[in-house]
Amino acid sequence: MQPSQPTEKELLAKVLVPLLEDFQYWFSRSLSLLESERITFLSEQEQNDLIARIKSSQEEVRTASMLFRVTDGQAGVDTKVLMPWHSLVAECWSVARRWRQEKGQN
Numbered sequence: 001m002q003p004s005q006p007t008e009k010e011l012l013a014k015v016l017v018p019l020l021e022d023f024q025y026w027f028s029r030s031l032s033l034l035e036s037e038r039i040t041f042l043s044e045q046e047q048n049d050l051i052a053r054i055k056s057s058q059e060e061v062r063t064a065s066m067l068f069r070v071t072d073g074q075a076g077v078d079t080k081v082l083m084p085w086h087s088l089v090a091e092c093w094s095v096a097r098r099w100r101q102e103k104g105q106n
Contacts, residue, residue: 009073016068016076023061023085027054030092039099054092057085 006014033039034051042050060081067075 012076013068013073017065019082020061020065020068020077023089024058024065026089026092027058027061030054030089030096031058033096033099037099039095041098041102042095050091050095053088057088061085 031051031054034047034054039047064077064081068077
């Protein structure tokens with residue numbers, strides 16, 4: 001007997017929910033760094049812009065999570081929406097990595 005295959009809805013929940021949680025986690029960590037430290041290799045405007053983009057993306061992720069919950073998993077998120085979030089997380093990782101490297105050299 002073969003194990004039953006998850007339904008599309010079950011598969012979406014198993015993939016999307018943790019992904020949205022990961023976005024929220026990394027956006028929160030990034031905001032903590034950017035709001036508590038002066039990132040010297042970014043101009044003040046660049047740092048403020050990054051903070052604004054993270055906050056905007058956090059709201060988008062919250063909305064997507066809420067829609068997924070209130071529709072009982074019937075609403076997904078288009079990859080065209082996910083990719084900018086992924087790119088922003090990668091940008092945040094890059095900034096944090098460089099900040100740690102430069103801080104370690106001082």
